Amino acid sequence: MPAPSLAAPPIAAPAVSPDLAVVVLALLLSIQPVTTDLYLPALPALTRSLGAPVAQAQLTLSALLLAFGVSQLAWGPLSDRLGRRPVLLLGLGLYTLASIGSALAPSMDWLVIWRTLQGAAMGAVVVCARAIVRDLYAPLAGARAMSRALTGLGIVACLSPPTGALLSGWLGWRAALLALTVFSMAALALVALRLPETLARRNLRALEPATLLRTWMHVLRNPTFWAFSLLTTASYGGLFTFLASSSFVFIEVLHLSRTQYSLALFFSAFSYFGGTFACRAILTRHGLRCTVAVAGALSLGGALAMLLLAWAGVRHPIALLLPFYCFMVAHGMHQPCGQSGCVGPFPHAAGAASALNGLMMMLAAFAVGGWVGAHLDGTIWPLVHGVIFWATLVAAVAWTLVQKFGEPLEHR
Template sequence: MLRLKSPATVVTLAALTALGPLATDMYLPAMPAMAEALDTGPDQVQLTLSLYMAGFAMAQLLYGPLSDRFGRKPVMVVGIGLFLVASLLCAFAPTIEWLLAGRFLQALGGAAGPVLGRAAVRDIHGPIEAGRILSYMASTMALAPALAPIVGAGLLLMFGWESIFILLAVYAAVMLPLLILALPEPLPLDRRQSIHPAAILANFRMLLGQRSFMGYTLTNAAAFSGLFAYLSGSSFVLIEFLGVSPFQYGLFFTVIVVGFFTGTLLSGRYSHRLGRDRLVHRATLMCALGGGIMALLALAGVFHAAAVVGPHILFMVGVGILMPQTMSGALAPNPQCAGAASSLFGFLQMTIAAVVGAAVGQMHDGTSRTMAVVVALGGLLAVAGYLCLVRPAQRAAATDPARQET
């Protein structure tokens, strides 16, 4: 059994959290081929991504409160088991309707990893140190989305798109015994919460009325929506419109993830020196700048892979800094209901992103314009979220010691 504060526990939690990015990113290079194989259009295949995010969001509302009552570990075991079965359903789906159903169930299971991984870090490391640990966890798990599209492209070329989902099932099958046998339960018995609907709703109502929680959550959701707009539209923009190969697409995606990886390292390195809020502010400005450059180039008719990938690298550096810091900021004042806070955080993040992704699919005009404009809007709204919500909340907390983080 691992020690709670050991590096191995952090790596294990990162590996469990990586289920979400793997299930999102690995099949991106295969989306055009899946549309052809299942005799459907790009909008329907893009819907598998948005439906996954919607299911992911819904599941988080359940996992957090359940884990606050029964512990993180048993709830995570159930979720990973469901992910395994759903991945096999996706692999053998004969029609787009079956694939959509499988992706929804895959999301219901896969949500357990990220939401309970975040909550477990808050349980183990407390409000301040959690930001640094989440940053290094993000650095560790950045390897997953960096390699996922390349692995997906290789599997597509050698074995067909179905093999991508078989590999996801194998990953879950490996994680299950590790989770059951090696990971200790991070939530002590004296911090368990009631699962009575009134208690759950009271926690959610309290969080929705907490300015700090909502500020960090909506700032995160805006930046994540820009990221998700790229995930939803990039394969069709780069592969179909700009003519890059699926393998080249995987390489471009890896370069973008290097930007995210760099951001997470900067977030962990400067977490204590600059503080959470200065890091979040600078990260939102990077997102707005990267998205703005991409949109201006697209609107000017500059249609080249570098005009898409280059600005998005800067956007992703900002996302890498912002994500762990906003997660930590949202969970910090809520140790008594960290699972519920992580659930609501993830629900709002994923729901907003799913709507944005579906919109990108529906409004896709065959060029990079729609995707680029939505990425830029995500960056600008992240800046607005910080300036209008996070900064006022932190100023109010600074003048009221009773509202300081605990």
């Protein structure tokens, strides 16, 4: 079936240098780990300061991610209709406003509200960034460009936890949330001053209900979309299990300081950073299927090592962290392949495909957040059980669906 979203007359081809494209993509995609990781070292202190239960504190993360996922269903088609640049400017403006509101929140209820708005605004930024990859690159080149951008994301993710720990320890948890405002203002300035419109042909009918429905059905009937989307969803589910539970497990159960915990997150992000380099190397030499298969083995191997050490009664932080770092190397390989691959078949509906992919990941994250909030019991087991579940799923997808439906990107 041909792509249902027939487009408007083309505009001038975007003139974006490769280096600028990678810098902009890295900054835009980094908004997600900055938003989640920078405040994690402050989460226990934030919970005590606002006098809220742990389950409600988890909503500051899970509600943010649910809004992030659901909002992409609107932002994706809107960016296909209006272009990436206006949607990016609107999203970054709303994100800045929500960041200020979060830092000034007088109660946990208000913090959850502001974080929900922040998540919805973040959806505009990330869905446009993923769609820009399809605007500027053919699918295989897009996977390589995405891996370069995600290397930049890895650097930002490495710096976020130590920065959050320093700010919250020095100035309090509100300073950690206020730092998000500085980040968003920098991204807003870069987009406003340097990024031209990248969408070469706007779809004037993208927002019509009938067109939306046909586009979504066209995307959802494509097995390649499902193969790559399930891959990214399962990999992100394992990461979010760690993010949602780790501050309580490592600080409250294993008695790490906030600084030590931030270093643990730093090396987790550094492992992801290394995975993006491995992704490029294996993609170039062995192709997509081999890259994803190797990453699937790393995901499952790391999770199994964590489970075996936990069964053996080892309760040292290293016994959780080193296996999880192996999982994160694989995450740095799965995400560039998956995020580029899921939009590859849809050059005229990249925004919609990216939105559906993002929704799947964030629905999984929301479910994980609720599950973790209900199962944190003063032990390491919620973290261990969650990671092994998602690692098993990601390996199964990598070794079956991607091998069958993840066509070599060169041939699309």
